[in-house]
Amino acid sequence: MSILVDASTRLVVQGITGREGAFHATRNKAYGTNVVAGVTPGKAGQDVDGIPVFNTVRDAVEATDANTAMVFVPPRFAADAIYEAIESGVDLITCITEGIPAHDMLRVYTHLRRGPQTLVGPNCPGVISPGIATVGIMPTQVFTPGRVGLVSRSGTLTYQISKELSDMGIGQSTVVGIGGDPVVGSSFIDILARFDADPDTDLVVMVGEIGGAEEEKAADFIAENMTTPVVAYIAGFQAPPGKQMGHAGAIITGSSGTAQAKKDALEAQGVRVGTNPTEVAELVRERLG
């Protein structure tokens, strides 16, 4: 039926009394997500649209059995908020915050990956299982319930392609924005593996873009490990060349990272790659038969 977020989700929103935190917590709740708590230090006892506010995530979890946290705090406090969520014991943490220092995330990531918990983001739009629950900032009207999974590094492109699918009558099981920062908690591979294990996902759309080598790694993973079919989209064929990180950057990167290299890597492993969002939806329709 879905991955990561579903009817069993019990959400605590960190930074709930901020402008964005309050707006999206309320909207997530309105969509049907079970938003059980919010956290803002010093504001315990208040509420936001009926959602009780606590001083700490641990307090919130102890009082409400929250199992999912969403981080909405400003960038320089976000790493601390993620650590706090990790220590509170929630299963899933979604970090929306954009602009977190890369070294902060490096430490958070290294710590997190040695434990059993999952982080999606930062700098991501969140996760939606259409018709069931949404955790994040996605425009919910774009999505429709169904059996196609979608995972993307880009927020707005996620909406675009989901809308193309919905317009064609193809619903989604879960849509996951993994975020575009140098260090994100979940990779394409992590999410692809979850979709592959989900009996209610028949096909996965992977939306990549230039930079890094995650799409290339995913291509190998798909060929070696997945039974669920995958259709891909890569943005950035016309993008200006990214800046090179010195000789060191050139040495690490080699020839990978361009949109063409990613497309080639995917097609070499038998993954169809659409040239524009509409064509991606058409490939999905074709593949589903």
Next chain:
Amino acid sequence: MSILVDASTRLVVQGITGREGAFHATRNKAYGTNVVAGVTPGKAGQDVDGIPVFNTVRDAVEATDANTAMVFVPPRFAADAIYEAIESGVDLITCITEGIPAHDMLRVYTHLRRGPQTLVGPNCPGVISPGIATVGIMPTQVFTPGRVGLVSRSGTLTYQISKELSDMGIGQSTVVGIGGDPVVGSSFIDILARFDADPDTDLVVMVGEIGGAEEEKAADFIAENMTTPVVAYIAGFQAPPGKQMGHAGAIITGSSGTAQAKKDALEAQGVRVGTNPTEVAELVRERLG
């Protein structure tokens, strides 16, 4: 037949060209241990008693397939040496060095315990599987092959009790000195669990002393998890009271830590506790029937 150290042990000695390192590497080899390499930075290409020396542990492991490291370097370089051994991929690291700063070991320990490798020590005499192999500084003539395991926080007391056993005709499967520092890589429980899983160990002698709560935790572990019988010894009934670490120390420690408290905890779980080393050996003989 034994735990931790056996005929498959391939030992690399870190700090092999130092006085103690060379002495004990040579003695370990003479006992029959397969000492395949030594490490001293800048001395690659030399040898010690026919044991080839490398600049780094990784080089040594790549060249010789060493699977066990023994650390003999001075205290302020020891944490680095342990990290180096961890990264080289060996399964077991034994650290003999005494006097390592406690905070260094705290970081090493935290890192190590998130991976699959085993550290014995620091500030320990090492591990011997009598008649098969020895890794460390134990006086080998004291030990005889057999089916009793021994684990101890104290070096010399390990020798004393092993000798009492040997004098009574009771041989040892493996004897492990876990070390007496505030932070050691392997606890009583870690070693007890290995002995319990060893088909060739019929009984385990646990040699504790005042301070900390490891013996109390071991008592619970023995009752809840072990099928192999355990006989214990606790030193320090007459010891001067240890210094208290402020109110905080008193709050943490509570009443535990005295020799009597440890003896009571063990006896409450059905573990016989000898009053002196000779009596321990007698209890073992009695128990083995």
Next chain:
Amino acid sequence: MDLYEYQGKQLFATQGIPVPAGEVAVTPEEARAAAERIGGKVVVKAQVQVGGRGKAGGIKVAENPDEAEAHARAILGMDIKGHVVHQVWIEAASDIEREYYASITFDRGEKKPLVMLSAAGGIDIEEVAATRPEELARLHVDPLTGFQAHHGRWLAYHANIDAVAIRDVVSVLERLYAGFISLDAMLMEINPLILTTDGRVIALDAKVTIDGNSVGRHPEMASFQESGAEDPQERMARERGVTYVKLDGDVGILGNGAGLVMSTLDVVALAGGRPANFLDAGGGSKADDVVTALEVLLSDDKVKSLLVNIFGGITRCDEVAEGLLTALERLGATLPIVVRLDGTNEEEGRKIIADRAPSNVVVEKTMLSAARRAVELAKEAA
């Protein structure tokens, strides 16, 4: 944020990494004075953020202050691959025995710092990496336990650093790593790291990139922000917080979110058009951002048509529409503008355009049709 060599060297000095004595100069006279203070033979180095300045004549040795002044006069104002030299760095000349290479990079793929060291330093390190990889020692570092002494030793032995230099090279690596962490660097590169004829190890160049998200917590870098070699529109965009890169086409593009904007460029190209730019007004674009973005776009007179492609999430379409109207009113633009609005408050946004926009603004319902229309309009206007 990329730093100039002289800024990198200033940071190196604060980390205890040896660098030659030196000073910045912006005029030939300052260069002479600096050379006098430094004394002896000096090197005059163009400060530009682009490789190959040596071959381009941007690095000159001066035997005395007269020569330093003359070299500075020649180098200041020089155009090196599109970068105009506004500053030179005058530093004491070094007697080079060996040239090494040392760097630490934020490796996104492994999500660990990557330390690289080679005894085959100098300008050809990429060539070394490609053809003689065994001469470039590479090591990833666990971010939580950090750079250890044994890492330095392993790198030094495997890079074949001369025995006499090992201790100092390892010390440089340790300090480089400490700086990499404490300064929130994405890259710290020393090429060459030299061994002098009298046995000292010195960083002769410095290439440093700081994480843009971290600049706020490094007040010591506030003065590094200014940059002299940008396109005027790019500078305007940066100052106003939108991401803009100029390209050489005629279809101006404004979108929200890097992925969607890149996709828009691709779709324009597939429709036979040529994008004039990459402009991401940001994931949370508000009316003001749209005004700014349009100002930037319309200041480029090669733009023949404009494609506004917005998919609202945090961004709300009605706010974008209001911003668009405000900007058009203020700027009085008459070129054809194709607007596509989807997502949060899309109906309100489309209604604002339909009710109040001037006649050069047309609305398309899909991204694909909007792109095709913008390309057609650009061709008509050309």
Next chain:
Amino acid sequence: MDLYEYQGKQLFATQGIPVPAGEVAVTPEEARAAAERIGGKVVVKAQVQVGGRGKAGGIKVAENPDEAEAHARAILGMDIKGHVVHQVWIEAASDIEREYYASITFDRGEKKPLVMLSAAGGIDIEEVAATRPEELARLHVDPLTGFQAHHGRWLAYHANIDAVAIRDVVSVLERLYAGFISLDAMLMEINPLILTTDGRVIALDAKVTIDGNSVGRHPEMASFQESGAEDPQERMARERGVTYVKLDGDVGILGNGAGLVMSTLDVVALAGGRPANFLDAGGGSKADDVVTALEVLLSDDKVKSLLVNIFGGITRCDEVAEGLLTALERLGATLPIVVRLDGTNEEEGRKIIADRAPSNVVVEKTMLSAARRAVELAKEAA
């Protein structure tokens, strides 16, 4: 290594933890001068490493320098639970609104730093922990990721720190943790951490223990090593690097390795004797260490017999035997000495004793028989 309050406060100040202005004085005149410099009301505090000095009269408030001098005169030289006061700390008096408790301990059991905080500070914190544990907030910290802002918040809320003080208390905790790590502390305790009537948060006491294994890398602590309240034999032993604790029996004990020595004490007690001391000559004892150890032991005239119990691992029995002979020759001791040697080079060691030792030295083969013999001999000599 335990520090005096004033040393702890000096370290606190370097970490940015607020402490009252203060000075050390070793004479009443210095105390007066300090009080004059500090100005206003001051507190004169005995510097001893033992609790309960307040009840013992070791802490006095002085309204003016005259009183400060008088109090110092009374306190200096005072004996507080066996600790003679050699120094007083004169500090500005504080107006106390609330007394909190804050500490960080190296928790051996959990192998993590343990941070504790309570709004119920003051002298009765152990009572609070025992009877009202919910008032003492406790938190273990991951040593690799360290103390985070959220840890401070959680502790402050759960310890019921007054809202007005939360920010400053959290700041103290952060600095305390930073100091705990950078100074290699085993304990840092502030009791009380006060909120003043004018809203400041100040450490009014400081109990700091530094890891003895780390002192070598803290040159700033070299001056902290001297300690005035030791037994003369204990001081001699410490200066020579052997571990010695005086007890009140008459059987002197020398062994190698803490475990074996403790066991020897127990066995002597089981044999009906009373150990005169704990003396561990170390795991790698050499001849010189044995000489030192015997010098220490024989300087205690309550010792009637001596039990030397050595099990050689790194220690070699022949070296111990040589050391024993050297020491006996130099010191001319005539009391009965029972020697038991086992382990590395045991036969050579026993042979040295048998061949060359004076007649007051006897060898026993087992630890048990050696203990019994030493007890008998002590009784005979008494």
